[in-house]
Amino acid sequence: MDTTKSPLERVLEIPEIIERVSAHLTRSTISSATRVSKAWYRAYLPIVWHTIDNGQHWRDHRFLEAIAQHGDLIRVLVCTRYDEIDLLIPPPRTGHSPEQSVSLCRYLTSVVMPKTTSLNQKQHAQLIRQNPGLRELSLTFHDELSSTFTELVDAIGELKNLRRLAFDENKSLEASTLEKILQRCSRVSPDGNGSLQELSLGGTFYIKHPFGNGEDFASGVVSTTGESAHWTETNLSHDSDIPSKEPFAITTLRMDTVGCVQDLLLNLCSRFPSLSMLSLRESAELYYGDGFPKRLARRCPQIKSLDISQTEDMDDDTIAELISSFPNLHTFIAEETRFGTESLNALVKHCRDLTVLNIASAYEMESAAMQRLLSTCWSLRSLNAWGVAYNAVEMMQEAHRLQKEQGSRSILTDGQPWACTGLERLTLNVIYSPPDESQIRNVYPPSRARRFLYDQLGRLTKLQYLALETSWEDHGDVSDRDNDDQYGDKKAVKITEEALQDKMEQMRLAGASRERAVQDEEVDNNETWVDYSFKSGLRRLEGLKELRQLSLHGVSHNITLSEICWMAENWPHLRQIEYLPWTMDDQDALAILKYTAEHYPWIQFTEDD
Numbered sequence: 001m002d003t004t005k006s007p008l009e010r011v012l013e014i015p016e017i018i019e020r021v022s023a024h025l026t027r028s029t030i031s032s033a034t035r036v037s038k039a040w041y042r043a044y045l046p047i048v049w050h051t052i053d054n055g056q057h058w059r060d061h062r063f064l065e066a067i068a069q070h071g072d073l074i075r076v077l078v079c080t081r082y083d084e085i086d087l088l089i090p091p092p093r094t095g096h097s098p099e100q101s102v103s104l105c106r107y108l109t110s111v112v113m114p115k116t117t118s119l120n121q122k123q124h125a126q127l128i129r130q131n132p133g134l135r136e137l138s139l140t141f142h143d144e145l146s147s148t149f150t151e152l153v154d155a156i157g158e159l160k161n162l163r164r165l166a167f168d169e170n171k172s173l174e175a176s177t178l179e180k181i182l183q184r185c186s187r188v189s190p191d192g193n194g195s196l197q198e199l200s201l202g203g204t205f206y207i208k209h210p211f212g213n214g215e216d217f218a219s220g221v222v223s224t225t226g227e228s229a230h231w232t233e234t235n236l237s238h239d240s241d242i243p244s245k246e247p248f249a250i251t252t253l254r255m256d257t258v259g260c261v262q263d264l265l266l267n268l269c270s271r272f273p274s275l276s277m278l279s280l281r282e283s284a285e286l287y288y289g290d291g292f293p294k295r296l297a298r299r300c301p302q303i304k305s306l307d308i309s310q311t312e313d314m315d316d317d318t319i320a321e322l323i324s325s326f327p328n329l330h331t332f333i334a335e336e337t338r339f340g341t342e343s344l345n346a347l348v349k350h351c352r353d354l355t356v357l358n359i360a361s362a363y364e365m366e367s368a369a370m371q372r373l374l375s376t377c378w379s380l381r382s383l384n385a386w387g388v389a390y391n392a393v394e395m396m397q398e399a400h401r402l403q404k405e406q407g408s409r410s411i412l413t414d415g416q417p418w419a420c421t422g423l424e425r426l427t428l429n430v431i432y433s434p435p436d437e438s439q440i441r442n443v444y445p446p447s448r449a450r451r452f453l454y455d456q457l458g459r460l461t462k463l464q465y466l467a468l469e470t471s472w473e474d475h476g477d478v479s480d481r482d483n484d485d486q487y488g489d490k491k492a493v494k495i496t497e498e499a500l501q502d503k504m505e506q507m508r509l510a511g512a513s514r515e516r517a518v519q520d521e522e523v524d525n526n527e528t529w530v531d532y533s534f535k536s537g538l539r540r541l542e543g544l545k546e547l548r549q550l551s552l553h554g555v556s557h558n559i560t561l562s563e564i565c566w567m568a569e570n571w572p573h574l575r576q577i578e579y580l581p582w583t584m585d586d587q588d589a590l591a592i593l594k595y596t597a598e599h600y601p602w603i604q605f606t607e608d609d
Contacts, residue, residue, distance in 0.1 A: 030048055
């Protein structure tokens with residue numbers, strides 16, 4: 001051990017500690033920390049220079065002076081499209097070749113390059129060559145065809161560690177250029193360099209550029225629109241067998257914000273048989289025809305992750321067929337799409353290994369289908385179904401049907417229990433909306449539906465984030481009818497510090513802290529919905545020992561200091577409660593917030609939007 005260094009200096013030489021501390025600091029704070037001492041300067045300077053991501057730096061003379069000294073500390077460089085990066089490539093010294101010149105930024109791992117033109121191509125190629133450890137690279141060609149940038153393409157082909165390549169917002173990328181790069185960086189053969197695994201072609205309107213339908217790029221099978229084919233929703237194109245070409249090792253393909261015909265997508269994928277992740281986020285004008293999912297599965301049978309968020313052209317039936325074609329799906333993102341009941345049923349039937357599902361703000365779907373998913377998809381780890389209301393009554397009916405069908409009976413839940421006990425994140429909107437039939441209303445009153453929901457949630461012992469929107473729809477009545485007097489409009493009062501202290505003392509004397517919590521019991525009535533109060537059944541959630549964040553967005557809660565204290569004691573990892581709709585003119589609310597800050601300072605509150 002070096003005894004000449006102070007304990008602080010020795011601690012700050014541990015990279016893991018520096019990384020953890022800096023994760024909680026702003027960039028300006030870290031920059032200020034470098035001026036505190038020599039030890040902090042050495043520790044935090046690499047963090048200050050790790051990422052340069054603002055084009056305005058290139059017009060700051062202080063930055064230009066400093067980069068000559070610290071440029072080799074930069075690991076992530078993000079340029080705007082029209083930045084000049086000549087300063088990173090000094091001219092050769094007198095009597096020396098360009099390769100012997102003093103270079104800056106020699107240890108980059110990720111670069112977003114400025115737009116490449118015929119004038120700056122040489123400098124861009126040199127920057128790539130002086131950073132052989134590059135793992136991520138994003139390029140944009142000028143309006144000239146990509147075949148004119150041979151020097152830059154050759155430089156890319158020399159990278160041995162490249163993992164991700166992005167041609168975002170490129171309108172002049174040619175298939176021959178892409179083929180040449182992939183042959184150098186993404187070969188499957190043992191003697192080839194197969195480091196490149198992720199390809200991004202986002203923001204490109206392929207209908208207008210030389211790629212066309214990608215017919216020249218296809219392998220084994222080509223998708224084309226024949227002269228006799230009619231442009232209809234059921235007959236857009238057809239497959240034809242062709243000679244096979246060399247496959248590439250691409251496992252992730254991102255075509256986000258792209259407008260192109262489905263032929264291009266299919267022909268691109270024909271060269272990526274190992275593809276495991278496909279993103280079509282915000283894609284448009286694809287016009288998926290009948291059989292498209294199966295044709296895609298024929299080319300890329302190993303897809304396990306799909307993102308079709310905000311796509312315009314997929315209806316519920318097409319999404320369901322897509323799901324059925326890839327039974328090994330682990331991740332499915334369909335936010336703001338026409339994902340509906342048919343798609344949800346397809347997941348239940350075919351994708352039992354699903355771990356991540358995001359269908360927020362999707363199409364309306366049956367509540368029973370959601371219950372089937374939760375009761376059968378045991379591997380689910382994250383579910384976001386925000387923006388679609390699921391009726392607790394219909395979920396209970398389906399739970400009892402499943403229980404009867406399987407001949408099982410659970411003593412822990414009322415009906416078939418949820419199988420997804422490994423859930424870590426859950427975002428769900430559950431309403432109580434009984435049918436008009438009095439018999440069903442009597443069988444499934446609010447109290448029973450409330451217990452059903454609490455009991456199902458209480459079994460999710462690995463849950464870390466819970467956002468449960470709840471509402472009550474009962475012939476015009478709503479769930480917050482009992483809460484209007486407590487949290488409605490109040491006459492503003494001037495709150496002094498003395499009054500606040502008195503209120504806190506009254507709470508203590510009244511036993512509003514954790515001692516009182518053991519006395520509040522669940523009340524079996526039909527006037528309360530899920531509001532996270534003891535009377536509604538909060539204690540049924542005692543098993544959520546891993547919970548870190550609780551969101552009350554969309555909940556008309558009845559949380560008092562007693563519930564807050566109980567949560568702090570029974571959910572030891574709880575760190576944040578979001579969207580507490582308390583009025584700041586309320587003495588009770590202010591007293592609760594202050595009491596919590598004093599006794600449970602690790603719990604943070606966010607204000608309601």
